[in-house]
Every structure is written in structure tokens, then in C-alpha cells.
Amino acid sequence: MPDGAEGGYAGYRLPVVPRLLARRMGRAVSDFRMIQPGDRILVALSGGKDSLSMLALLQALQRHSPVSFFLGVATVDPMSPDYEPSPLRVHVEESGFPYFLERQDIFGRARKHLGRPSYCSFCARMRRGVLYHCARREGYNVLALGQHFDDFAESFLMSMFYNGELRTMKAHYRVREGDLRVIRPLVYCRERQTRAFAEAEGLPVIPENCPACFRHPTERQRMKELLAVQEQHDPRLFRQLKRALLPLMARGLDAAAAAREETVHE
DSSP states (O other): OOOOOEEEOOOOOOOOOOOOHHHHHHHHHHHHHHOOOOOOOEOOOOSSHHHHHHHHHHHHHHOOOOSOOOOEEEEEEEEOOOOOOOHHHHHHHHTTOOOEEEEHHHHHHHHHTOOOSOOOOHHHHHHHHHHHHHHHTTTEEEEOOOOOOOHHHHHHHHHHHHHHOOOOOEEEEETTTSEEEOOOTTTTTOOOHHHHHHHHHHHOOOOOOOOHHHHHHHHHHHHHHHHHHHHHTTTTTHHHHHHHHHHHHOOOSHHHHHHHHSSOOO
């Protein structure tokens, strides 16, 4: 059973975390000072390959880190058609972590009030607000989100192309109210790595199922395709992007950075 967890089954098998993924997450946690002694970290688990991989990596880190910290898990159910999070509860309870399922009709509110074909940014902000509320209610001081480096690169291009600003998400920031920190431990990991890990471990991935996204390709998907084409021409692309984006990702523990984070493309 993981240290700092509650419950769990004696026969639970810990995932075998690849060294590269573990090393990259460990480096990110160290570089951005993400975890401090005694932190109570709420892991946002959507059921995608990234959040499931992040939970496994944090679980492995918890067992081997000299820094003691506590993990809990929360899932936001936006009540969109076909989203069924029940496999996540089974997975988390087998891992031995406290689990919180937050059901909010985010999908219905978006359809009723936004009047636009795609509302991914609205949904992301609403989910984050629900997670903040859950963390505060349950006594957690850190929220862990599962964006990887591909997401950071895509957000940078979207901000540059559509807002005329050199910005991306923050690897570690404090919310405006000052009582919560938000961390993104997968900031140095690539999407293809989390996909391969989730498949190899047979993690209970819930496929993307928002009908709005299927009907109307998002700007993020266009950025993903643009980067994929460019990486075929130059395999060094993401290494160079990391050097360029590090200063933007690192400015995150002040109120102004938190305010900017609220408006960056999700």
C-alpha cells in the first residue's frame, strides 16, 4: 500500500515505471520545486492516458522519495454523454488512495449558455474550479494536473498565433487566493511516452468522448498536427522548444502569474 494512503488491497501490483519517464518527472519536480515535505497533493484524474500515467509516476515517486507527501485523487464528471468514470474508482481504490468523484453539469451549462460549437476552454476552466473546491474542502494544498510538454508547446503556439503573446502554461504556480499550488509534473515528458506507458501497463484509459470536440476540431488539434509535421523535418524540434519555453514555464509563484494562467489556452 502506498505510504500516506488509506485503504488498499494487499495484492495490488505497483506499475513498473520506465526509467526515462521517472527520471524526467523527478527532474521536473526538482527543477520547479513542486513537492515540499508534508504536501497533501490532489491528483486530477480524468481517465486519459496522461493523468493515469501521472498518478502511477507520483505513486512510484512517493515510495522512493526522501520527501514525505500524501496523495489523493479527484475526478470531475462533467456529465457529458458517454463519459463513464466508474473504472477509475476501481483503479484508484485498488491503489489505496482516497478518491473523490465530483459530478457537475459542466457540459449542460456550456451548451445552454455559450452558444458556440466548441467550448473546450470553458470546460477546462470549470473543471479546474471544481478541483480547487475539492482540494480546499478535503484539506489538500497542492493540485497536480497532467499536461505534458506537447501541451505546453501547443499552448505556446496558440497564444502566439491568436493572442499575439509569448506565453504558455506554468509548470508550478500559486492560485490567486494564495492557498493552493498547482503543479504539472509531466512538463518534461512527451505525449508519446505517456501513451506507450499507459498501453504497456493496461491502465483503464477512458477515450476522449466529448461530442463537441469530435464535431469541430479544436485549435489545439491543429497546433498538434503542425508540430508533428515540423518534428518529422527536424527531430530536434522539441529539444529546442524546451530551451525557448523554460523561462515562460518557470514564472509561476506570484499572483500576476496566477491571473495570466487563468486565461491561457487550455
